[in-house]
Amino acid sequence: MAYISVPEIQRTLPQRYRLVGLKCKKCGYLHFPARKVCKNCGAVEEFEEVKLSGRGKVYSYTVIEQGATVYEHTEEAAVGGAFSVALVELEEGVRVMGQITECDPYSVRVGMEVEAVLRRMYEQDIVRYSFKFRPIRFQGRAERP
Amino acid sequence: MMQAKNAVAVVGAGNSRFGDRIDANLSDLFSEAFVEALDSVDKGLDPREIGEFFIGSLSSSGEQIGLSASLLAEYVGKRGAPAMRVEAACASGGYALRAGIMSIIAGANDVVVVGGVEKMRDVSGPQARLWLGVSSDTRWERWHGLTFPGIFALQATRHMYEYGTTREQLAYIAVKNHSNGAENPKAHFRRKITVETVLNSPFVAYPLTLFDCCPTSDGAAVAILCRADIAKNFTDTPIYVSGFGAATDCVAAFDRESLTRFDSAVIASRQAYKMAGLEPKDIDLVELHDCFTISELVLTEDLGFCEKGEGGRFIEEGNTQIGGKVAVNPSGGLKAKGHPIGATGVGQVYEIFHQLRGDVEKRSRQVPGAEVGMAHIQGGFGVAATVHIFTRG
Ligand SMILES: [Zn+2]
Numbered sequence: 238m239a240y241i242s243v244p245e246i247q248r249t250l251p252q253r254y255r256l257v258g259l260k261c262k263k264c265g266y267l268h269f270p271a272r273k274v275c276k277n278c279g280a281v282e283e284f285e286e287v288k289l290s291g292r293g294k295v296y297s298y299t300v301i302e303q304g305a306t307v308y309e310h311t312e313e314a315a316v317g318g319a320f321s322v323a324l325v326e327l328e329e330g331v332r333v334m335g336q337i338t339e340c341d342p343y344s345v346r347v348g349m350e351v352e353a354v355l356r357r358m359y360e361q362d363i364v365r366y367s368f369k370f371r372p373i374r375f376q377g378r379a380e381r382p
Numbered sequence: 383m384m385q386a387k388n389a390v391a392v393v394g395a396g397n398s399r400f401g402d403r404i405d406a407n408l409s410d411l412f413s414e415a416f417v418e419a420l421d422s423v424d425k426g427l428d429p430r431e432i433g434e435f436f437i438g439s440l441s442s443s444g445e446q447i448g449l450s451a452s453l454l455a456e457y458v459g460k461r462g463a464p465a466m467r468v469e470a471a472c473a474s475g476g477y478a479l480r481a482g483i484m485s486i487i488a489g490a491n492d493v494v495v496v497g498g499v500e501k502m503r504d505v506s507g508p509q510a511r512l513w514l515g516v517s518s519d520t521r522w523e524r525w526h527g528l529t530f531p532g533i534f535a536l537q538a539t540r541h542m543y544e545y546g547t548t549r550e551q552l553a554y555i556a557v558k559n560h561s562n563g564a565e566n567p568k569a570h571f572r573r574k575i576t577v578e579t580v581l582n583s584p585f586v587a588y589p590l591t592l593f594d595c596c597p598t599s600d601g602a603a604v605a606i607l608c609r610a611d612i613a614k615n616f617t618d619t620p621i622y623v624s625g626f627g628a629a630t631d632c633v634a635a636f637d638r639e640s641l642t643r644f645d646s647a648v649i650a651s652r653q654a655y656k657m658a659g660l661e662p663k664d665i666d667l668v669e670l671h672d673c674f675t676i677s678e679l680v681l682t683e684d685l686g687f688c689e690k691g692e693g694g695r696f697i698e699e700g701n702t703q704i705g706g707k708v709a710v711n712p713s714g715g716l717k718a719k720g721h722p723i724g725a726t727g728v729g730q731v732y733e734i735f736h737q738l739r740g741d742v743e744k745r746s747r748q749v750p751g752a753e754v755g756m757a758h759i760q761g762g763f764g765v766a767a768t769v770h771i772f773t774r775g
């Protein structure tokens with residue numbers, strides 16, 4: 238019920254902290270998050286771990302307003318305000334959901350280049366950390382609305 | 383095996399008033415729809431003929447998760463009848479309908495009650511926000527603070543990027559559905575709005591504002607189904623189930639090939655069209671899942687009423703109004719009629735039942751000459767969909 242248990246977080250720490258995905262040994266399909274069966278060829282538990290680069294481009298985005306967050310993010314939003322959540326297409330071709338941080342949430346654009354960073358997410362029993370994405374800066378071109 | 387096309391008929395339908403139903407609990411809502419459905423059977427139906435109950439419900443915010451169908455069947459005087467709850471999030475009612483149809487085609491039942499019910503307004507704000515969004519991917523999407531409107535907002539942003547769809551075009555959908563809902567005595571919202579109302583209301587998840595979103599509602603709906611060959615025992619004007627289909631998709635949006643297409647709707651509608659031997663141009667009205675304005679736009683494309691990417695323009699030109707090429711959500715849809723989760727899919731049948739019989743309670747809402755109606759409903763982000771095509775006998 239929208240409660241991600243502490244053991245579930247423990248099981249998936251390499252994914253949540255370091256973006257570790259699984260590559261199918263049979264067909265090469267890259268999965269993030271992990272799963273037991275290859276969704277491309279159906280091979281069972283024949284994977285090798287691959288640490289994703291964390292670099293990619295915004296495929297689509299939204300801005301979650303302060304008063305409209307899911308329950309467990311209420312406190313974070315009360316302090317941090319509205320935040321952007323984006324679907325990011327990583328260099329490896331995998332799409333990953335994540336918050337966009339270190340910028341005005343309304344400045345996010347489709348195609349914007351981002352990189353993964355480890356950040357505090359929210360607190361529920363324990364403090365929960367996760368990768369987020371931030372704009373890759375200093376590329377000589379500004380992202381302006 | 384029995385042929386599925388036109389094997390099942392709808393002979394009665396009831397729909398409680400949707401909205402803030404402080405006066406009624408879960409059982410009362412169901413009873414209200416059940417009694418209306420029984421009364422609507424022209425030649426009468428002895429409740430003893432009802433073989434089974436299929437009731438769509440998500441959770442009613444946790445009040446009666448276990449055995450709610452048994453509770454409701456007993457409440458309306460059918461102690462002893464088999465009854466089960468059917469759950470597919472917002473598509474629960476659609477899957478209850480499918481289960482009821484299947485049981486008749488299988489020869490297990492002659493007459494069944496298909497129902498849906500949800501009590502959503504009794505809970506506190508925080509509890510509502512806990513329950514909403516339990517049907518998205520919790521571990522890898524909700525984790526990031528992504529709300530349910532947020533997922534559809536991602537779809538809207540991408541549709542705007544790929545096809546140039548505008549916020550005004552989305553707003554127009556809300557305006558149309560509020561306009562239809564204003565004429566519907568069962569609707570949650572009965573107030574007309576303007577494009578400015580939508581654009582100027584606060585963002586919930588950019589680019590969607592509060593008025594791009596459907597409400598949470600209390601409500602119930604019931605449809606009485608029977609074997610087509612005995613339908614005339616109950617009414618001279620039954621409605622036939624001419625085609626149906628269903629499909630599921632990945633729960634997580636990040637697993638999708640495309641954000642701007644609902645494969646479940648494409649697949650389920652193809653099955654239904656094929657069984658019915660009909661095409662999109664044959665559909666006079668469709669009740670479809672407009673949980674958010676962008677969802678109606680995408681579904682207008684995916685159910686085949688216009689080309690992919692053309693939804694915004696097609697809708698803006700008035701093609702989906704009552705009297706247009708295809709009336710989309712003449713009831714007001716989820717947006718204005720309301721969205722009591724489990725009840726919604728069965729409430730669509732109530733609307734189509736009356737539209738095809740030409741006896742909608744207000745003439746302003748009657749789709750002229752309606753002969754073919756479609757119901758589409760989906761759970762989650764187009765995860766579990768059903769499509770049913772109904773025709774006049
Ligand atoms: Zn594989």
